[in-house]
Amino acid sequence: MKHDNYVLEMKNIGKLYSGNRVLKDVTLRLRPGEIHAVLGENGAGKSTLMNILFGMPVIHATGGHEGEIFIDGQAVSIASPFESMKFGIGMVHQEFMLIPGFTITENIKINREITRPNIASRIFGPALKSLDMEAMNSDARKALDTIGLNIEEWTKIAGMPVGYMQFVEIAREIDKADMKIIVFDEPTAVLTESEADALLKAMKVIADSGIAILFITHRLDEVMTIADNITVLRDGELVRTLAKTETNAFHLAELMVGRKVEKIVQESSNVAKSEIALSIKGLKVHMPGENVRQVDLDIFAGEIIGIGGLGGQGKIGIANGIMGLYPAAGQVSIFGKPLALSDTKAAYEAGLAFVSEDRRGVGLLLDSSIEINIAFTAMQMRNSFLYRFGPFSHLAYGKIRKNALKKIADLDIRCTGPTQLTRRLSGGNQQKVCIARALALDPRILLVSEPTRGIDVGAKKIVLETLVKLNRELGMTIIMTSSELAELRSICQRIAIVCGGRVEGILSPDASDVDFGLMMAGDYHKFRGKEVI
Amino acid sequence: MKRSFLFDNMVVLLFVAITGLGIWFSGLSLGFVVMDLVTRIARNGLMVVALLIPVTAGMGLNFAVILGAMAAQIAIIAVVHWQIAGINGILLATLLSTPLAILFGLFIGRLLNKTRGQEMITSMIAGFFADGLYMLLLMVIVGTLIPLRNPQIMLPHGIGILNTVDLAILRGAVDDLYRMSFPHFMVLVAAIFLSIGAWFQYSTRGSRQPSAKRALPFFLIAGAAALSFVLTRSPDSSFVIVSVPVVTFAIIGLACAFLGFIATTKLGQDFRTVGQDQHVAKISGIDVDKTRIIAITISTVMAAWGQILLLSNLGNLSTYGSHISVGVFAIAALLIGGATVTKATVGQALTGLVLFHTLFLVSPMAGRNLLGDAQLGEFFRVFIAYGVIAVSLAMYAWKRAYAGKRQLRS
Numbered sequence: 009m010k011h012d013n014y015v016l017e018m019k020n021i022g023k024l025y026s027g028n029r030v031l032k033d034v035t036l037r038l039r040p041g042e043i044h045a046v047l048g049e050n051g052a053g054k055s056t057l058m059n060i061l062f063g064m065p066v067i068h069a070t071g072g073h074e075g076e077i078f079i080d081g082q083a084v085s086i087a088s089p090f091e092s093m094k095f096g097i098g099m100v101h102q103e104f105m106l107i108p109g110f111t112i113t114e115n116i117k118i119n120r121e122i123t124r125p126n127i128a129s130r131i132f133g134p135a136l137k138s139l140d141m142e143a144m145n146s147d148a149r150k151a152l153d154t155i156g157l158n159i160e161e162w163t164k165i166a167g168m169p170v171g172y173m174q175f176v177e178i179a180r181e182i183d184k185a186d187m188k189i190i191v192f193d194e195p196t197a198v199l200t201e202s203e204a205d206a207l208l209k210a211m212k213v214i215a216d217s218g219i220a221i222l223f224i225t226h227r228l229d230e231v232m233t234i235a236d237n238i239t240v241l242r243d244g245e246l247v248r249t250l251a252k253t254e255t256n257a258f259h260l261a262e263l264m265v266g267r268k269v270e271k272i273v274q275e276s277s278n279v280a281k282s283e284i285a286l287s288i289k290g291l292k293v294h295m296p297g298e299n300v301r302q303v304d305l306d307i308f309a310g311e312i313i314g315i316g317g318l319g320g321q322g323k324i325g326i327a328n329g330i331m332g333l334y335p336a337a338g339q340v341s342i343f344g345k346p347l348a349l350s351d352t353k354a355a356y357e358a359g360l361a362f363v364s365e366d367r368r369g370v371g372l373l374l375d376s377s378i379e380i381n382i383a384f385t386a387m388q389m390r391n392s393f394l395y396r397f398g399p400f401s402h403l404a405y406g407k408i409r410k411n412a413l414k415k416i417a418d419l420d421i422r423c424t425g426p427t428q429l430t431r432r433l434s435g436g437n438q439q440k441v442c443i444a445r446a447l448a449l450d451p452r453i454l455l456v457s458e459p460t461r462g463i464d465v466g467a468k469k470i471v472l473e474t475l476v477k478l479n480r481e482l483g484m485t486i487i488m489t490s491s492e493l494a495e496l497r498s499i500c501q502r503i504a505i506v507c508g509g510r511v512e513g514i515l516s517p518d519a520s521d522v523d524f525g526l527m528m529a530g531d532y533h534k535f536r537g538k539e540v541i
Numbered sequence: 542m543k544r545s546f547l548f549d550n551m552v553v554l555l556f557v558a559i560t561g562l563g564i565w566f567s568g569l570s571l572g573f574v575v576m577d578l579v580t581r582i583a584r585n586g587l588m589v590v591a592l593l594i595p596v597t598a599g600m601g602l603n604f605a606v607i608l609g610a611m612a613a614q615i616a617i618i619a620v621v622h623w624q625i626a627g628i629n630g631i632l633l634a635t636l637l638s639t640p641l642a643i644l645f646g647l648f649i650g651r652l653l654n655k656t657r658g659q660e661m662i663t664s665m666i667a668g669f670f671a672d673g674l675y676m677l678l679l680m681v682i683v684g685t686l687i688p689l690r691n692p693q694i695m696l697p698h699g700i701g702i703l704n705t706v707d708l709a710i711l712r713g714a715v716d717d718l719y720r721m722s723f724p725h726f727m728v729l730v731a732a733i734f735l736s737i738g739a740w741f742q743y744s745t746r747g748s749r750q751p752s753a754k755r756a757l758p759f760f761l762i763a764g765a766a767a768l769s770f771v772l773t774r775s776p777d778s779s780f781v782i783v784s785v786p787v788v789t790f791a792i793i794g795l796a797c798a799f800l801g802f803i804a805t806t807k808l809g810q811d812f813r814t815v816g817q818d819q820h821v822a823k824i825s826g827i828d829v830d831k832t833r834i835i836a837i838t839i840s841t842v843m844a845a846w847g848q849i850l851l852l853s854n855l856g857n858l859s860t861y862g863s864h865i866s867v868g869v870f871a872i873a874a875l876l877i878g879g880a881t882v883t884k885a886t887v888g889q890a891l892t893g894l895v896l897f898h899t900l901f902l903v904s905p906m907a908g909r910n911l912l913g914d915a916q917l918g919e920f921f922r923v924f925i926a927y928g929v930i931a932v933s934l935a936m937y938a939w940k941r942a943y944a945g946k947r948q949l950r951s
Contacts, residue, residue, distance in 0.1 A: 089824055090826055093826075105820075105821050105824065105825075106821070107814065107817040107818050107821055108817070109813075109817050110813070110814075110817065111749050111750060113749070114749065114810070118814060118821070118822075118825045119811075119814070119822070119825035119826050119827050120825075121807055121810055123806075123807050128802070128806075129806070134807070135806070135807055135808040135811075136803075136806045136807070136808055137806060137807050138805055138806055139805055139806065139807060139809075139810055141748060141749060162749060162750040164750075
């Protein structure tokens with residue numbers, strides 16, 4: 009194969025993080041002026057691949073990577089982000105790397121300011137050179153004009169619409185000299201439709217000038233609009249590399265999601281849609297990175313409902329908002345009674361219990377014993393496990409121990425005994441302690457977020473089975489939020505997919521991969537509505 | 542989002558109101574207040590200005606300016622020991638204190654780089670710690686390991702420096718170089734500010750936003766100064782006796798100009814970048830640690846010079862006490878001017894200086910008139926200094942929480 013056709017060639021790239029394989033034998037080729045989409049779910053290996061391309065410290069601190077990288081046919085090793093910048097690789101970040109208090113110009117020219125000498129710099133060195141604001145502004149203007157952003161270059165970033173910020177990021181990259189490849193990391197995730205259209209146009213303009221573009225995304229319609237070639241990753245492996253002409257959105261959705269689902273619940277029992285356990289209307293949650301914009305959802309008593317979706321779309325924010333851990337607004341009622349938001353105590357009193365996605369941070373008192381962890385919330389909320397003497401209270405150790413032993417047996421918590429510190433437990437057993445603690449409250453509705461995150465496969469199954477058992481035997485309503493679609497499909501009766509802070513739609517676990525893929529990409533209504541392609 | 546003027550400036554407005562009430566209740570004449578104020582601003586001005594760069598670089602309020610003050614005091618003791626009088630003594634003290642202050646600055650900078658996120662408390666504790674070493678040096682080591690023999694500045698048994706060192710040979714060395722009556726000084730101020738304003742009006746060089754009204758505050762001050770001249774020029778006005786130490790003010794003015802200049806350089810841009818977002822600065826290739834060390838070092842050196850000005854104005858050195866409260870007073874002055882932990886400008890420093898020292902000056906009298914006890918008035922001062930810091934920090938925190946809520950609503 010001739011290298012000189014490609015501006016970038018990543019060959020047989022693989023990566024292990026402390027024994028876990030996250031990337032295996034991935035090959036990616038990019039021609040000048042090509043727009044190449046990289047498609048995949050969370051955890052498919054997209055970010056790891058990009059981290060390798062950028063020589064991020066996290067890669068080198070964990071033992072480097074496998075495979076080779078060629079730029080313009082030359083084998084290179086990229087040891088740091090600065091080196092990748094020198095090789096002409098630029099990045100438009102998903103979280104903006106912009107300084108809000110600075111003007112557009114200052115952000116575009118960050119650490120690449122144009123300076124001119126003055127008396128002080130001649131004596132004390134180049135650090136005291138004056139900034140040449142006029143030259144900087146005119147450069148910035150040029151970059152903004154190229155991508156068609158019509159806004160004064162001296163406007164401050166703070167207070168600007170998010171869409172503009174994205175453009176500033178792009179302007180910063182194309183202002184750099186000798187830019188060969190620009191990576192767009194989910195650039196349209198935060199944009200409105202018209203902003204996204206403008207962005208795609210700008211990408212076309214950039215590509216036509218000969219710069220190659222790597223477009224990381226999960227939005228299928230955008231891929232179909234502008235990409236020349238598409239690489240689909242799943243679970244760290246290369247699924248396919250296709251030309252746009254040989255595929256369509258449905259096919260891509262299937263490739264992205266497709267995976268065998270092992271059902272734990274065999275019969276998808278009909279939930280008696282009689283009583284609404286939890287009704288959510290117009291919920292907004294301000295949780296940085298997981299903002300909920302507008303969620304309306306009814307949850308029926310006795311069901312296991314899954315909340316799925318890609319990372320950063322807001323699925324995590326729903327449970328956190330209901331529990332009052334992040335500022336929230338909207339109407340939530342529990343068995344018909346309205347719930348005060350932003351009040352964790354009220355949420356517990358209303359019969360909710362929460363198993364947090366942040367097990368080690370929020371979920372557990374890591375340096376306390378299993379029994380204290382299990383009893384802790386109930387002590388705070390219900391005054392259970394306490395002897396009260398007027399204003400004073402004392403722990404009822406006997407009750408705490410008895411309860412702990414029962415829960416350890418019920419949930420099969422593998423430990424040396426109820427006094428073991430939770431820090432020493434494995435992830436799966438920690439999760440069970442969290443569940444046991446939530447159960448100590450005798451909740452009517454259990455909210456579980458990411459119950460299997462960071463747990464090995466065997467333990468995953470046990471945790472899921474525990475949830476099913478609680479649902480079946482105690483009739484507990486369970487709301488499970490998870491990034492892993494497969495596990496939602498294995499135990500839930502209904503799955504709500506969240507995209508862009510809204511519920512995109514509710515699917516049965518037996519729905520097709522295509523539907524799930526489209527919904528997670530936020531394209532379901534666009535494609536299914538029109539029934540085209 | 543349009544912000545209201547009241548909300549943005551509530552700290553300053555609150556203290557303007559308190560100061561106004563203080564002047565009213567103290568019953569002091571305006572001429573007297575201005576006279577004392579001029580002395581106090583000349584004395585403390587540089588120390589407040591010294592705080593600005595670390596705030597810009599995102600390191601919060603540099604409580605460690607007292608290390609700079611210590612460097613100055615060590616240098617001053619040496620100068621008194623050698624009996625070098627007048628402006629020569631001051632220049633020598635400046636020369637001696639500078640390398641010491643640079644050394645201290647490097648030390649604090651490295652320390653703060655290791656305790657990111659807790660810069661303020663670290664710099665405060667570092668100040669206490671340094672105070673211990675300072676006492677060890679001047680109480681125990683001088684006269685034993687350092688064979689110094691000078692009964693004029695040392696305790697009778699020959700070990701340790703006296704509690705109070707007379708700086709008669711340095712008193713007024715800077716202030717009295719050239720003095721001017723208040724009305725004349727106002728003319729000078731008006732002329733200088735008018736010309737700077739005019740320059741900004743017609744040149745947009747170095748301006749980040751061409752539309753910014755950079756000249757406006759200068760014109761306003763020039764106008765106010767001209768008005769002051771008109772009001773105070775009559776020979777029987779009480780302001781004629783107010784004499785202004787022009788050289789000291791020139792030094793403070795130069796320091797402000799220096800900060801203004803730094804802001805237009807690459808170094809200044811790095812300070813701002815690091816101050817706004819260390820992560821972005823780092824991935825853009827700025828040496829964050831080095832930039833922060835430079836910021837704190839400049840601050841420490843300016844603080845040392847500021848302390849020299851202060852001591853030469855006072856005319857005596859309380860060896861173990863002069864440096865203790867300078868940091869707190871300077872920080873209180875800066876905060877009262879509307880500066881916050883994350884943003885401080887030269888304008889806020891100057892506003893704060895005027896407000897804080899007026900309050901400081903009138904509060905004992907106001908306290909006595911209100912409460913009928915002269916002793917209480919003294920406590921008032923300490924109460925004011927620490928109270929100001931507490932109130933403005935609390936208001937800052939409250940404002941941020943409020944802004945956060947407002948954001949959710951919109």
